[in-house]
Each structure stands twice: as structure tokens, then as C-alpha cells.
Amino acid sequence: MLANDLILFSQVIELGSFSKAAEVNNLTNSVVSKRIAKLEAELGVQLLYRTTRKLTVTEAGSILAMRAKNVQQATLEAINAVSGLGDQIKGHIKMSVPTISGDLLLAEATADFCNQHPGLTVDMSMDNKFVDLVNDGYDLVIRTGHLEDSSLIARHIIDSQWVVCASPRYLKQFGQPQQPIELQQHNCLKYTYQTSGADEWQFKTNNKDYFVKVTGTLATNNASALRKAVLGGHGIGYLPRCLVYPDLCNGELLELFADQVGKKLGVYAVYPFTKHPPNKVKMLVEYIKARYLSMAHYFVS
Template sequence: MSSVADLSFFALVVEANSFNKAAKVAGLSTPALSKKISKLESELGVQLLHRTTRRLSLTEAGETLYQHAATINKQVTEAIGSVSHYSEQLSGNIKISVPTISGELFLAECIAEFCQQYPEINIDVRLENEFVDLVKEGLDLAVRTGILEDSSLIAKPLIESHWVVCCAPKYIKQHGQPDTVADLVNHNCLAYTYQAKGANDWRFSHNGKAESVKVSGTFATNNSQALRKAALAGYGIAYVPRCSVYEDIEKGDLSVLLSGYQARSLGVYAVYPYTRYLPTKIRLLIEHIKQGYEQRQHYF
């Protein structure tokens, strides 16, 4: 059964007035193209072209078919053109979900800067830590920390986020300083409960070996800022992403503990639903966000 492609090849031969020239445009060998036209004639039961060594000419049936084939070619080109701009256009809407720490630290400003560069793009930013269903929620993109479990999503690495154990100097003055992971059981440890697991099971690496300790404390929260403020007030020891307390550590308001141990680290990723054709505006936004993380590498 003849197809749109067969009609397109036929129109190409007519317009080039040469099998050799048409074959080059189509990316086929001349014999292969000739075979396609012969097959089309066989299926239609009519001769479309008069072939001589010097020239090609259309039969009456060929002339009629060419008029339709040329119209179909034009319609196909227009149809492709009508949707191809969606992958290239730098306008429209983007819905993105970002984690609260990075969002409050710099991503909100970073994304607003992107909007200024591309004023035809409108971005709706949600600050949340839960790994929501992107398709169900109608999200184009998410920035997430940790291991990606949904195989239907694509994850592009942005940065590695390192954690620290820290507390206020006055806590150390009142309760002493833990020198080993095991010492943490004797301290008031503030739990960061937003994570799926490990809020009270603090894991480290020491001399190439994994170590962990089950901690306890009087205060737990799923909000990094609330945890930070509790630590700054001297109420206990926190195990948090370095970026959330970087400035406090630099100012001396919080002290890093157990520096001889390697704390946990988690990858930060730009995540989006699987697609063969990632829109240019999404690709550019991911690149912009990645640059934003890289410019603040010292925070992480």
C-alpha cells in the first residue's frame, strides 16, 4: 500500500526532473528511489512517468497525482512546522518544584534572573521537599536531592550536597563536645525529619569504614530553618546540609563537629518526565540552574 512517503518521493522526482538529483536530496541511492517509484506505479496500476535516457515526463495520470502529491507535501511541511516551534520557542509557561533550602538560599533569585533574560517565559515556582508526581501535578521540572526511584523520569546531575554536624559554641560550653560518633548518644541531637529515613540514624564514613549511631533528642522538625534556629539558640546538635548553615559557620555562630569523619552527601538533580524532545526553554533553564549551583559550590 502506497504511503505519504511514497508520494513525497514521487513529487521530489518530478520537481528535480531527475532520479539522480532527487535521490541525493532524499538520501537514497538512485536504484532504490527508482524502485520505490516503480512500486508506486505497480500498486496504482498506472504509469506515472515516461523515462528516457535524456529526460523524464509525466503521463496524464502522473500529472494528476503530482498535483495532489505536491499539496500533501506542502501540508506535511506546514504540519511539522506548526509544532516544531514548540521545542524551540522561548516563551510560554514552566511549572517547577524546588527544595526549600536551595529555593530560599538562591534558586528563587536564580530563576527570576532567568525570567528577566527571557521575558516571554513565565515560571511558577513551588518550594517543597516532597517528591511529588510531576505528571499528575502538571510540573515540567523539579529539583530534588537523593536517589531517583521513578524510572519514568530523567535526572540531570546539578551538584553534590555535603552535610555537616554542627551546634552553637554555647552548647559546647554547656555540654561538651563529642569527639567520636559514639559520643553523640550522650547529646541532645536535633532530628531533621523531612528525609525518608535516617532522621535519628546518623551515618558517617571513617577511615574507609561506614559508621552509624542511633541518636535521640528533644526536638525534631521537617523544616531546615526551624532546625537551624534551634541549633543557633544552643538547644542541641544538628546534622544538616552544609548549604543551610554555611553562613552561620563562616560567622562562627555554629561550629562544625566530628570533622575527622566524612559526613553524608547526596546528589542534587534536575528531574523531568521522560521525553524524546526536551523543549529548548527547559534545557536552558536546567543549564541556568546548574550554573547557579556551581557559582555557589562553596556552600555545598
């Protein structure tokens, strides 16, 4: 038995005819009649006496009509409860962000956004896992790289430039390479949390990209750990500029081949495709983008 058949029956009783109920629901008289007959068959009782001039409600029909009206009211209340909810900035958002951007700006930016909108809570994951938005129930993901799933909406936020860098201590001890190919004679520390490029570093010349295959004593999927190793003078690193920007500014790290490094990845806000994305998600994306742009010098030179 379907709730909408009960609601239709309630409307027939309230309006007094099949034709009026049909008009309200944009149905034909025959469809309304068949659905009421089906309801009677499922219940095993007669609900209405039909004549050419009027409808008469049976005892069973009167009892059901009273209950059916409650179903109709409950349905309206349920619809009203969520009507406009997509436009409100409240509720809950489950999101996943990269650890570098999370530590740098996203955790604080999201907390600020929640403080500006009481009633909104955010669950932010910063474990660098490539999540499945739909199956894992995420409302929003910040990703760096290339988007392959066309069933998702991707909003470009900013580009993230990478840099080759080393500490003055390392360069003093082992010498400074003059061309990227000379990296093959150096201890190159590798960042493995990427789909490609851990041991093939990307450079450009005359608007063409090429790759230098490197080796080194340390490979890790944790960018912060790799930064510390490079700061400690243990090798040369190829890292996101935003991670080491303060170190470059204070001279603790020196940038190599500034005009030749070829790696630049887009940062995207990604969320499931829907005709009506929740306003809270759209507004949070706008707020996050503004924070990224306010720190653009960290990401691109």
C-alpha cells in the same frame, strides 16, 4: 470520519489522480482508493466518478473538496504553530524545588533567567513535596537524594555535604563530644524530612560508613526551624552544609567531626523522558547548574 481522510480526498482532487496522491503520501493506489470509498460510505454520497482515464468530481465531491481544503490548511497552520516551539525559550515551565536551595539560590536564579528571556514564565513550587512529574504536570524538578524512577532523565548538578554542628553556647554548657558515639549522651535535634537518617546519623571511618543512633527533644520536617533551634543553643544538629554555611563562617555554629561525617547527597535536575526535551527546560537547567557551581563552597568543603 477522520480528518486525514478529508485531507487525502482534497489532495486527490488537487493532484487529479489516486496515483499522485498515493505517491505524495507514500501509500499504494489501493489504499488511497479504499480510504476514499470508506469516506463515501460514511457520508452516504458518491464523491467521484472513476474511469480508467480520469476522475470526475460529483456535486457532493466539489462541496466537500472545498471544505476539506480548509481542514488541510488548518492542519498545516496547527503544525506550523508548534513547529520549532521546542527550540524557543518562551512559554511556561512548571517546576518543583527544595525549600533550602529555593531560598538560597533557585528563586533568584530562575527569576533572572525569566528576565533574560521575555515571554517565559515559571511556576515554582517550594513545598518540599515529593511530586509525580508526569501525573502532576511538572516540566522540571530539582531533587536532592537518590533517583529511583528510570523513566525520568536526571542531570547531576552538584553534591551536597551534610555537617554536624552546634552553637558555642550549647557546647559550653554541655561539653563538646570528642567522638560521634558520644552524641548518644547529647540532645540531638532531628530533621525528619528525609527518607532515612533522621535518628541514625551517618559517619565514616577508614572509608567505611557506620551509623550512630541518636535521640533528642525536637524533631521537625522544616530545616530552617531546626537551624534556628541549633543556633539557639538547644541541641546538636545534622544539617545540609549549605543551610548553615554562613553560620559556620561567622562562628555562630561550630562544626563537629568534620572529617568523619558521611552524608553526601547528589542534587539533580529531573524531567520526564522525551526524545526532544524542550530547549527552555535544558537552558534553564544549564543556568541553574551554573548558579549552583558558583556557590559550590556552600555545598562541599
